[in-house]
Amino acid sequence: MMQVTTTDLYEVTMALSYLREGMRAPATFSLFVRDLPPGRGFLVAAGLEPALDHLSRFRIGRADVREFAEVLGWPVETLEPLHGLSFDGQVRAVPEGRLVFPGEPLVEVTAPLPQAQLVETYLLSLLCHQTTVASKAARCVLAAGGKPLVDFSLRRSHGPAAGMQAARLGALVGFAGTSNVAAAVRYGIPGSGTMAHSYVQAFPSEEEAFRAFARSHPGPVTFVVDTYDTGRGVETAARVLGELERGPGCAVRLDSGDLGELARRARATLDAAGLRDVGIIASGGLDEYAIDGLVRDGAPIDVFAVGTRVGVAADSPYLDAAYKLVEYDGTPVMKLSPGKATAPGPKQVFRGPGLRDVVGLANEEPPAGTEPLLRTVMRGGLRTEPPDTLDAARARFEADLALLPEPARRIENPEAPVPGMSTRLGVLSTIVRHRIEARSGS
Amino acid sequence: MMQVTTTDLYEVTMALSYLREGMRAPATFSLFVRDLPPGRGFLVAAGLEPALDHLSRFRIGRADVREFAEVLGWPVETLEPLHGLSFDGQVRAVPEGRLVFPGEPLVEVTAPLPQAQLVETYLLSLLCHQTTVASKAARCVLAAGGKPLVDFSLRRSHGPAAGMQAARLGALVGFAGTSNVAAAVRYGIPGSGTMAHSYVQAFPSEEEAFRAFARSHPGPVTFVVDTYDTGRGVETAARVLGELERGPGCAVRLDSGDLGELARRARATLDAAGLRDVGIIASGGLDEYAIDGLVRDGAPIDVFAVGTRVGVAADSPYLDAAYKLVEYDGTPVMKLSPGKATAPGPKQVFRGPGLRDVVGLANEEPPAGTEPLLRTVMRGGLRTEPPDTLDAARARFEADLALLPEPARRIENPEAPVPGMSTRLGVLSTIVRHRIEARSGS
Numbered sequence A, B: 001m002m003q004v005t006t007t008d009l010y011e012v013t014m015a016l017s018y019l020r021e022g023m024r025a026p027a028t029f030s031l032f033v034r035d036l037p038p039g040r041g042f043l044v045a046a047g048l049e050p051a052l053d054h055l056s057r058f059r060i061g062r063a064d065v066r067e068f069a070e071v072l073g074w075p076v077e078t079l080e081p082l083h084g085l086s087f088d089g090q091v092r093a094v095p096e097g098r099l100v101f102p103g104e105p106l107v108e109v110t111a112p113l114p115q116a117q118l119v120e121t122y123l124l125s126l127l128c129h130q131t132t133v134a135s136k137a138a139r140c141v142l143a144a145g146g147k148p149l150v151d152f153s154l155r156r157s158h159g160p161a162a163g164m165q166a167a168r169l170g171a172l173v174g175f176a177g178t179s180n181v182a183a184a185v186r187y188g189i190p191g192s193g194t195m196a197h198s199y200v201q202a203f204p205s206e207e208e209a210f211r212a213f214a215r216s217h218p219g220p221v222t223f224v225v226d227t228y229d230t231g232r233g234v235e236t237a238a239r240v241l242g243e244l245e246r247g248p249g250c251a252v253r254l255d256s257g258d259l260g261e262l263a264r265r266a267r268a269t270l271d272a273a274g275l276r277d278v279g280i281i282a283s284g285g286l287d288e289y290a291i292d293g294l295v296r297d298g299a300p301i302d303v304f305a306v307g308t309r310v311g312v313a314a315d316s317p318y319l320d321a322a323y324k325l326v327e328y329d330g331t332p333v334m335k336l337s338p339g340k341a342t343a344p345g346p347k348q349v350f351r352g353p354g355l356r357d358v359v360g361l362a363n364e365e366p367p368a369g370t371e372p373l374l375r376t377v378m379r380g381g382l383r384t385e386p387p388d389t390l391d392a393a394r395a396r397f398e399a400d401l402a403l404l405p406e407p408a409r410r411i412e413n414p415e416a417p418v419p420g421m422s423t424r425l426g427v428l429s430t431i432v433r434h435r436i437e438a439r440s441g442s
Helices: A009-020 A048-057 A062-072 A076-082 A113-118 A120-144 A160-172 A181-187 A197-201 A206-216 A230-244 A259-272 A288-296 A390-403 A423-441 B009-020 B048-057 B062-072 B076-082 B113-118 B120-144 B160-172 B181-187 B197-201 B206-215 B230-244 B259-272 B288-296 B390-403 B423-441
Strands: A026-033 A090-093 A105-112 A149-151 A222-224 A251-254 A279-282 A303-306 A321-328 A347-352 A356-361 A375-379 B026-033 B090-093 B105-112 B149-151 B222-224 B251-254 B279-282 B303-306 B321-328 B347-352 B356-361 B375-379
Touching: A009 A062, A009 A076, A009 A113, A009 B181, A009 B197, A009 B206, A026 A113, A026 A120, A048 A090, A048 A105, A048 A120, A048 A375, A062 A076, A062 B181, A105 A113, A105 A120, A105 A347, A113 A120, A120 A149, A120 A160, A120 A288, A120 A303, A120 A321, A120 A390, A120 B160, A149 A160, A160 A181, A160 A390, A160 B120, A160 B160, A181 B009, A181 B062, A197 A206, A197 A222, A197 B009, A197 B321, A206 A230, A206 B009, A222 A230, A230 A251, A230 A259, A251 A259, A259 A279, A259 A288, A288 A303, A321 B197, A356 A423, B009 B062, B009 B076, B009 B113, B026 B113, B026 B120, B048 B090, B048 B105, B048 B120, B048 B375, B062 B076, B105 B113, B105 B120, B105 B347, B113 B120, B120 B149, B120 B160, B120 B288, B120 B303, B120 B321, B120 B390, B149 B160, B160 B181, B160 B390, B197 B206, B197 B222, B206 B230, B222 B230, B230 B251, B230 B259, B251 B259, B259 B279, B259 B288, B288 B303, B356 B423
Parallel strands: A149 A303, A222 A251, A251 A279, A279 A303, B149 B303, B222 B251, B251 B279, B279 B303
Antiparallel strands: A026 A105, A026 A321, A090 A105, A090 A375, A347 A356, B026 B105, B026 B321, B090 B105, B090 B375, B347 B356
């Protein structure tokens, strides 16, 4: 419902102008990230699945035309040429979960110019956000070194819809669960939940709170132990858990203070009580930097729950992404703005061993031993294959991650691999640049 | 539809436990921000209107109960006590648009404990995000020093739904328009649009592009001039605009490079062509810091278009907000976790002249000359007054902003006013802390 008009106004006026000028020839737009944000050695391609959903449903109805006219203050008849327009183009894209590097197209759209232009804003909104969050979550996976992560980000994401995606993207990079019930159901992710401090506060004592929680909670339980004094909280939890005999899967949660030191003391207390199978969950402002520190320090933490900083990708919450026209009506084009120049023509990424990539032209023969990263996922406005699954995306992520070179894996000061440029793309860039400069100089 | 189950799983298990334990007495939760993020001297309260919409509609249906059971892996009957639960509590809140400071409650919810607990996640998600973005946008308003701002953030917000809110929040703090068509319609905000570089690239030359755009665009037009060479782009725009004679409201847009220097040269070119009423719009990674620099430097820019960095509040994309139980069944409670201690009891903020605030108890007599900031906006689950308007919120924002002291207004290194604490709240905190420590020490 908020699909078609949730767009920048200029997409509408440009599309209208193209239609009036008879410019309906095929155009190719390339969606790519110019430079990685600080603190990123790679990106995880994400957002394609909802983007394809959007394109499949894209159709300008009469109500949309009225809204365009209302905002422009133009007679509704002047917008009539847009009525009924849908998306029947081709999409080539990097599947979700694959690692990508600076300058590599995530998506290329080829469609009659008005259509390809109109879908720009929505595609950018989905792809930028989701690639940003997936990439942040993937760094937490690297930092955790095999220990499970769960997503607690819903309350701090940029609204509930962004929280839904954060849960999905966590699962895409291998998180073990999410606290978000709706996301757990919709995406088939295990649910994860503990208890809040308010629960403890609502009872006369911590011990009464823990016992009451266990009464209504069959199976393993997790007690939050830092509402008042963490040391005493752990002792109380150990006493109640010892009596409950709920077996493996029970845990205590630490949510404040020096998590490494508190985890060590909690482990000692639990072990002394014979509760070696009671785990320790850490939460509270965790991100890949904090997790990395705790893991390197050998903190006996069994599960990391990440929220705020991961759900909004706090240190780099956006990408310098662009959706640029690279070919119109068979002619490659490029932009020359300082610092924002783009390479011309539809492209392909050829991935060699060890994630050594070369960006070339879409119609080039793949160099020997390389795999083309962009696949045709939509043709004539229809998906070429059934919707992707989270499991398949996760498998792609894990396969690429295993090959990622050390400098890009680093938590502190990572360095991204720099893709090469194919000879043919280099030559084309030079030719197009000269053509544009000769013309504007004349 | 994604309302009730879009929540953290622990809200569900805690609520269920409260119901089983017969703990349905009134509880008061306080939603507040502990500390302001770096680079913030104030916050703009926002998110209340959608939060009240959510509470008005909150009702756990049979399908929701099934989803809870599915995620917990429990028999559906065990979740049956939640079926039919709706929100019939009281909400006291700071109206949207008012400035707030560290430790001041934005919202206080008083309802039977299970209800008040269940709505936590969704309220935090809405209030945190929207207050974050409104506060960032407000700093741009301060930096712009009276020049108009427009919102171009949709493509970089954390998904389209967050982009809708960014447009609303920009308008709340006085932005002149938004590029987002759907938001313009829904919230009654003027639409704003120019042209993209891709439009220019799709034509054989810049000049042909400008002329074609004008053909299908009645009234004032804006040309983007930095697709190839900005100096030549401005000259071409000046030539076409001079012939068009479209009058005031036409503009050129600069989107890259040294915006201050380019604006000066563009102004000179336009003036020399007799086009004194053609404006200059600047865009491209602008935030309050960049705008402040341009304004101080006297750059002849007429409109600032902000996107990426403002829509995601890039330098501080989240708030350290909490939703804490402060009273249950008439007994004030508090949390003592290190660095996360909370003050007990339902509260009020008493605002004195010059935004000098005192946080006290809700049932205190307001000190002479002060205004209580929290108003009762919902009672028995129903709004006490008609939905608020953006105009009313903007008026409150502007009135508070006019009184904001200089240290809090600063763009670089702002300092927020520190609210005082009333004697009664101080005494109560001491009493409750002693009560808890005595109990847990026994």
